[in-house]
Amino acid sequence: MTEAIEATAWVATALGEPEQVLRSQQVEVRAPGPGEVRVAVDAFCLNFNDIDIIRGRYTTLPLPAPFVPGMESVGVVESAGPGAEHWVGRRIVGIPVMAFGGYASYAIVDAATALDLPDWISDVDGAALHYPFHLGWFALTERGRLQPGQTLLVHAAAGGTGSGALVLGKALGARVIATAGSDEKVRFCRELGADHAINYRDEDWVEQVMELTYGRGVDVAFDAVGGGVTVQTFKCMGYNGRHLMVGFAEDIALEDGDYLSPRPLAYGNFDLCGVCLVYVNDPLAIRRTLGFNWPARSAGLEAHVRILELIRTGAIHTVVGEELDWADLPAALTRMADRRTTGRLVVRTGAHHRTPPKITPPLLR
Incomplete structure (x- = not known):
């Protein structure tokens, strides 16, 4: 024992x-x-x-x-x-x-x-690939239905989860607009492959996004910031766009906040998509006991194969x-x-x- x-x-x-x-x-x-x-x-x-x-x-x-x-x-x-x-x-x-x-x-x-973890992945890379790429894969492919050629907006794109979404979005064939909170981080996003990078502390960052999309707005927004950034991002969403609510880095108390108005959603004709990734053996049991919808372990295994192949071929990197x-x-x-x-x-x-x-x-x- x-x-x-x-x-x-x-x-x-x-x-x-x-x-x-x-x-x-x-x-x-x-x-x-x-x-x-x-x-x-x-x-x-x-x-x-x-x-x-x-x-x-x-x-x-x-x-x-x-x-x-x-x-x-x-x-x-x-x-x-x-x-x-x-x-x-x-x-x-x-x-x-x-x-x-x-x-x-x-x-x-x-x-x-x-x-x-295969033997060609180091311990450091094994740790660094897990949540950013599994969360990014689930958010972008399952919840966001991102397609090649579409425009992806990634907030906090220099951070842990945001950088993963940026790299993965490029590998999936998207045009990526990244935002970050300093000029140094904006440069870092460009180094990661962002097509465009914006400092979201600039007052006109929404206008910059709209100009880059020729007024159409973005197809998918990966938002792990919450709060004011989320409200402003609603103005950037294109017709039938998908706004991914991934986290609340601005303030965790926003999880239980009442700062969102239905009006931008109703008149904007875009989807607000919750994103919470926990692989479980029995999703139905979780639904019955906690009321949450979490993906099955089988989905995680499939995603892991796809992610590892993207790393193996050099399409993405930690x-x-x-x-x-x-x-x-x-x-x-x-x-x-x-x-x-x-x-x-x-x-x-x-x-x-x-x-x-x-x-x-x-x-x-």
């Missing part, structure tokens, strides 16, 4: 600012339960939601301190609960149970979210802004909160001293 194991973890000892409340401590990681695996973690990404969870502002997942944050894990499955034994020994990326516990050298991961050592984590979260980061921030645990996977140039395989 699998027993609990000791791990090094970043613990939120109270609710507050990450640099003030996070402490690196030894914690006990329980044995995996049914449908769960325990992963010896080699790398993980920092997510904007982690900051709100640590601050105690994420009402979707309110956690009393102390707890271990972290919504993603990459590593080798060390043990498994009933029904997940076939995962033992495999290197995966996955979401820890209830989307916390990932900032640790061992984590309990929901096997429904586990995705194999956007790693920083590779961080363990001790760098709290300060990196502060930089992320202050909008001073680009791409994905990946932390290497350095805990297991395994020989890294052999990285074979994908195009030569």
